[in-house]
Amino acid sequence: MSSPSSTKSISYWIDSTPQTDYSEFAENISVDVAIVGAGIVGLTAAAQLKKAGKTVAVIESKKVATGVSGHTTAKITSLHHLIYQDLLADLGQEKAKLYAESNQAALEYIANRVETEQIDCDFSRQNAYTFAESVKEREKIEAEVEAAQSLGLPASFVKTTSLPFPISGAIQFENQAQFHARKYLLHLAKTIPENGSYLFENTRVEDVKEEKTACRVKTRRGKITAKDVIVATNIPILDQGLFFAKAYPKRSYLIGAPIDPEKAPQGMFIGTGDHYRSIRTTPYNGRLLLLVGGEGHKTGTVTETEKRFLPLEEYAYARFGVNSIDYRWSSQDMVSFDKLPYIGKLTPLHNHIYVATGLSLWGMTKGTLSGMLLSDLILEQENPWLNLYDSTRATPFVSKTSIKENAEVAIHWIGDRLKGRQDSVSELKPGEGKVVDLEGDQVAVHRDEKNKLHAVSAVCSHLGCVVNWNQAEKSWDCPCHGARFDCTGTVLRGPATQDLSNLQVSEDQEGHVVSV
Structure with missing residues (x-):
């Protein structure tokens, strides 16, 4: 390992x-x-x-x-987990069919462009699968197959795949694709x-x-x-x-592990359930790189983000017998309420x-x-x-998801200001950060590898929520709308366009943060 x-x-x-x-x-x-x-x-x-x-x-x-x-995972597919049965129920046959057709058309747009312009991007046609391991989850798969077939999609139900472990069933979309996105x-x-x-x-x-x-x-x-x-x-x-307010930011995690082509699964996969895994391979130094993703959560709500990689790595070792993990990274996207x-x-x-x-x-x-x-x-x-x-x-502001997510925004906006944060950073190790109270203000403090403290305002420059420390990315993340800043307060991603305000602080003999 x-x-x-x-x-x-x-x-x-x-x-x-x-x-x-x-x-x-x-x-x-x-x-x-x-x-x-x-x-x-x-x-x-x-x-x-x-x-x-x-x-x-x-x-x-x-x-x-x-x-x-x-x-990204760089999958090019109209198989979007288990969406079609929901689209049929929520939008009806006509609109669900437009969704299916438009995503298939986007897939073919990329394929045609790659072929016409001879783009060297590791493009390959692959079947895509959403798989279930339990009998209970299989019922959702079967319903999705029926929904997808009714919309004219290349869907079928299969009981076996090239995954090195048994499944209860899977929906298969034929002739999808993957590539090297960059x-x-x-x-x-x-x-x-x-x-x-x-x-x-x-x-x-x-x-x-x-x-x-x-x-x-x-x-x-x-x-x-x-x-x-x-x-x-x-x-x-x-x-x-x-x-x-019409979508919420979600972070997800990926690891890359070298795998022998003879042991690698053929196709692109995503599981079901709360702890589903995304799986695919890509060419890598004469071999293949197995990509395993998952462990998603709303941005800014998890501090110990480094731990999110561990279940993915354990999954790769246990399920695919890999010997090392060469890459780990995370991503973020906006999830629409409808x-x-x-x-x-x-x-x-x-x-x-x-x-x-x-x-x-x-x-x-x-x-x-x-x-x-x-x-x-x-x-x-x-x-x-x-x-x-x-x-x-018209946006479903009154849907269960939107109510929950926007309520959480309000809770963070108000509640994070009322938290009884300590003003001590004595336990802060090099490479770590935390939000502390300084004379009634929320301050984001990071200790660099040379043991020097750096401080910025913890109030997001977008709409004023209080940021949280992301240990894996060494960044300050806003739990309200997903803005991210590096450890010095510089904007990494919107919706914020202004950096966090720099502050001058020092650490007294008792480990408390004080203004300079």
Whole structure:
């Protein structure tokens, strides 16, 4: 078994691809469409729009495809766990069929692009499975097979798979796919610059305004003028559409373990139940890398996040007989309350600002679909799926899930301020952090590897919730709407656009935090 020190805490997709070096935004420019975010939504839309003759500017706060799209399981499938029986019950046959058709179309869009442009991204056709190990869970599988078949999907019920353990039953979708997500997206990125179009990295967008004649995109380095703007930042950095209240942020975890191809399962898998596992393989140094995911939770609600990897590693050792764990990383996505992504206008009052969010952990098809639909909207092309995903549709604020999640936001917003936090950091080890009370204020304190304390305001710069420490990622995470900051308070992901305020503190002889 591998030691923790030999395991890389980085996404395999990012570690196995070169760093990009697109320039930072440095001057005011004007384009037809500005796109905030260089993940699968933004790059798909940008490539489509440029192909149609539009000039585009893609603005990325960090590096291309190093956000959610760089931390995915990279499954390309319309098999989304056990969704179709719920869609039929909640939306009816017609809308459920539109969902099925649109996700299948997104799969084929990627497949066609890979083939036509000869993209080297480890693309391969695979069957996809949702499997049950217990007889009780099998009943859900059988219901899902019936639902999927009624919608024309390539579904069947099977009792055996290539997994090295027995199952009670599984739903199989034939001819789905998987790929190396970042290799694919780096190819799309290369098609953007030149001929009046741009791709900028390390450029954070702070605001977008729709004016009478154009939209203004404000960055920390200047402004971009565009007729239309797509905000493709997973959760919109603009609050007008209240998308932070229509979905909730969920973190999930992945480990990568080398496995002998003869022992590896064939296909892509996801289990059922509260502690389900996601399973697939990918080419790796002449062998295969087994990816096992799971252990998800709402962002900011778990402090000891490093422990989330342990059950995944134990599962890989016990079920697949691997000898080492080479990678561990985590990801985050927005889960929509009604199971459908929000794709379209920011609000009914905005005619030129568009968003895509709520991809609910199936971002490769839904993200591609989002890029397709948003480009069609801007090009004023008809699309049969637009109404289903309309971002301004009536939102189920009164559903059980939404009530629970929004109630938890209120509890955190009020309750975290009333917690009797200690002001001592004497037990804080190098590489750890905690929120303490300093003269009535909540302060986020981190001790670096040189034993020096760093402090920032613990109040999230988005809407004022109190952040929590994420030990695995060494970050400050907001439990309300999913904003994340590094250990020094710099924004890692939205909806926040402003860093946490820096504070000057020191530690007295008794281990208490005091202002400097």
